[in-house]
Amino acid sequence: MAGARAAVLAPMSGVTDIGMRRIAHRFGASLVVSEMVASDDYLSGRSEARLRAEGEGVSPHVVQIAGCIPGLMADAARLAEASGADVIDINMGCPSKRVNGRLSGSALMRDLDHALSLIEATVAAVKIPVTVKMRLGWDASSLNAPELARRAQDAGAQMITVHGRTRVQFYTGQADWTAIRAVRDAITIPLVANGDCASLEDARAMLAASGADAVMIGRAAVGKPWLPGMIARGLRGESSAEPPVSERLAAARDHLESLVSTMGAHAGLRHARKHLAAYADNAGADPSDSRRQRLVTADNVREAETLLESLFLDPEAHKTAARAA
Numbered sequence: 322m323a324g325a326r327a328a329v330l331a332p333m334s335g336v337t338d339i340g341m342r343r344i345a346h347r348f349g350a351s352l353v354v355s356e357m358v359a360s361d362d363y364l365s366g367r368s369e370a371r372l373r374a375e376g377e378g379v380s381p382h383v384v385q386i387a388g389c390i391p392g393l394m395a396d397a398a399r400l401a402e403a404s405g406a407d408v409i410d411i412n413m414g415c416p417s418k419r420v421n422g423r424l425s426g427s428a429l430m431r432d433l434d435h436a437l438s439l440i441e442a443t444v445a446a447v448k449i450p451v452t453v454k455m456r457l458g459w460d461a462s463s464l465n466a467p468e469l470a471r472r473a474q475d476a477g478a479q480m481i482t483v484h485g486r487t488r489v490q491f492y493t494g495q496a497d498w499t500a501i502r503a504v505r506d507a508i509t510i511p512l513v514a515n516g517d518c519a520s521l522e523d524a525r526a527m528l529a530a531s532g533a534d535a536v537m538i539g540r541a542a543v544g545k546p547w548l549p550g551m552i553a554r555g556l557r558g559e560s561s562a563e564p565p566v567s568e569r570l571a572a573a574r575d576h577l578e579s580l581v582s583t584m585g586a587h588a589g590l591r592h593a594r595k596h597l598a599a600y601a602d603n604a605g606a607d608p609s610d611s612r613r614q615r616l617v618t619a620d621n622v623r624e625a626e627t628l629l630e631s632l633f634l635d636p637e638a639h640k641t642a643a644r645a646a
Contacts, residue, residue, distance in 0.1 A: 327351030328524060328553035329482075329513055330546070331539035332385045332410070332454070334417075339375040340579025341546050341596070344572045346379045348564065349550025351535065353379055357412050359425075360388035360397035372583060374401060381407035385454070387415065389424040389435070391442035402447045411443055411478075413455040413469070416488045427456050427488035430465060437472050444477035452480040454515075457500050460489040464500065467507035474508045481508060482537055485516040492540075498530035505532035513537050519548075521555035528556075544599020546572060566604075570633040573600040574626060581622055590620060597625065604632045 330337060330345045332354040342353040355374055362370035363386065376382030384401040386409060388394045398409045413436055415426030429436040444451045453473045458464040470481045483504050485496035496516025505512050514533035518524055519541035527536050536556075542548045547564050555561030563569075576596055581589035594617045606613040612628050619625040 326528070326553075326556040327513075327535035328549040328556060329535055329537040330354065330542055330549045331515060331537045332357055332412070333539055333543075334415070335592075336543060336595070338580060338592070339372070339377070339379075339583065340576045341542075342376075343378045343579070344546040344576055345542065345549050348547035348572070349553055350546075351549070351553045352381065352383060353549075354383045354410055355385050357385050357387050357415060357420075357426075358397070358401075359423075360386050360390070360393040363397045364393060364400060374404065374406075375583075376405060383408040383410055383452075385410040385412050386443075387412040387420060387425045388439070389429070391438050394439050395442040395446035398443045398446045398451070402449050406449060408450045408452060409443060409447060410452045410454055410482075411440060413453055414482075414484050414488075416456070416491045421488070427459065430455060430459050430463070430469060430488065433465060433469050433472065436469060437476060440473050440476045440478055450479040451477065452482065453478045454482040454484070456484045457487050457497065460487050463487075464503070466501075467503045470504045470512075471507045474510050478510065480511045480513065482513040482515055483531075483533075485514065485531075498527045501531035501533060511535065515539065518552070521552050521561050524552045524556060544596065544601075544603045546576070566633055569600075569603070570630060573597075573629050573633070576600075577622070577625060577629070586622055587620070590622065590625065593625070594618075597629070600629065601632050604635075606632045 328351050330350045330353040334357045337356050345353050358370050358374045374384045384406040386397045413429045420426035421428040455466055457466045466483050483501045485498050485501050501514050512533045513535045514527050514531040515537035518527055518536045518538050524536045538549045551561045577593050580593045598617045601613045616628040
C-alpha cells in the first residue's frame with residue numbers, strides 16, 4: 322500500500338508491462354500497479370491476461386482487475402491472490418468505449434449499487450487488501466466519487482485512487498486536482514490523486530490542492546519509468562535528480578529485453594515502439610533524426626539496441642534535451 326507523500330506508477334493498459342513496472346520499482350516508485358486485467362479473460366487462462374498480471378520481481382505486487390459480474394470478480398481476485406498478488410485494485414475509472422461497453426471501468430460510476438456489489442464480492446473473496454480506482458464521476462453533472470469512495474471504504478476497501486477527470490472528458494483538458502478534495506473529506510483511508518502529474522512541482526501542487534496522501538503518475542512516466550521514484554524521493558525531501566545517462570540507457574535496454582523475452586522478438590518489438598519513441602525523446606532526439614525513425618520501425622533487436630545507445634550517448638542529443646528542459 323502507498324504511504325504518505327508517496328508516488329505510484331499508474332496502471333495503463335498496453336503500457337505498464339511487467340518490464341516497465343520492474344524498472345519503476347527499481348528506481349524507487351512507492352508502488353506500481355499492473356495493467357488492467359479483465360476478470361473473465363484472466364479466469365479463462367488467456368496468456369495476455371496472465372502476462373498483464375505478472376508480478377515477479379515487484380513487491381508489493383498489485384493486480385488491477387476489471388469486470389461487471391461479482392462472482393467473476395471474486396474468482397479473479399482469488400486467482401490473483403493464489404498467484405502471488407499482495408493487493409487487488411478494482412478498476413472503476415477506465416474511460417475506454419470497449420471497457421465501458423461491457424459495463425466495466427468508469428461505466429460503474431453510473432450505478433453505484435452495482436459498483437458496490439463488485440467491491441463487496443472482491444473484499445469477501447480474499448485476505449489481502451482491496452483498493453479502488455475511480456474518476457470524479459461520469460460527467461460534470463454527476464460528480465459522485467465522494468459517495469462511491471465512502472461506500473467503498475464502508476465495504477472494506479483500504480485505499481482509493483481518483484483521477485481528476487470525468488469519464489466524458491477521457492484525457493482532454495486539465496485534471497481537476499481541487500475536485501479530488503471532496504473525496505478526501507468523505508473518507509479516512511489513504512487517498513491517491515491521479516491525473517497530469519509530470520514533475521515534483523506538479524506532485525506538490527496536486528497534494529496541496531487535493532489533500533491526498535500520495536500521487537499517481539501515468540503518461541509522464543512513459544519513456545521515463547524512473548520518474549515516480551524521482552518524485553517519491555523529492556516528496557521525502559531527498560534528492561530528486563534524474564538518473565545518469567548510463568542508468569537511463571540501461572533501463573531502456575532492460576525494458577526492450579523484457580518485452581522481447583516475454584512476447585517474442587516480432588511482437589515484443591512492435592509493442593516496444595511507443596516506449597522506444599518515448600525513450601528516444603527523453604534522450605533528446607530530434608523527431609526528424611533518422612536514427613529515431615529507424616528505432617521505431619526496427620525489426621531487429623540488435624539494431625534497436627544499437628540505435629538506442631547512439632541516441633542516448635550522442636552529446637548533441639544531450640544538448641537538445643538540456644535546451645528543452
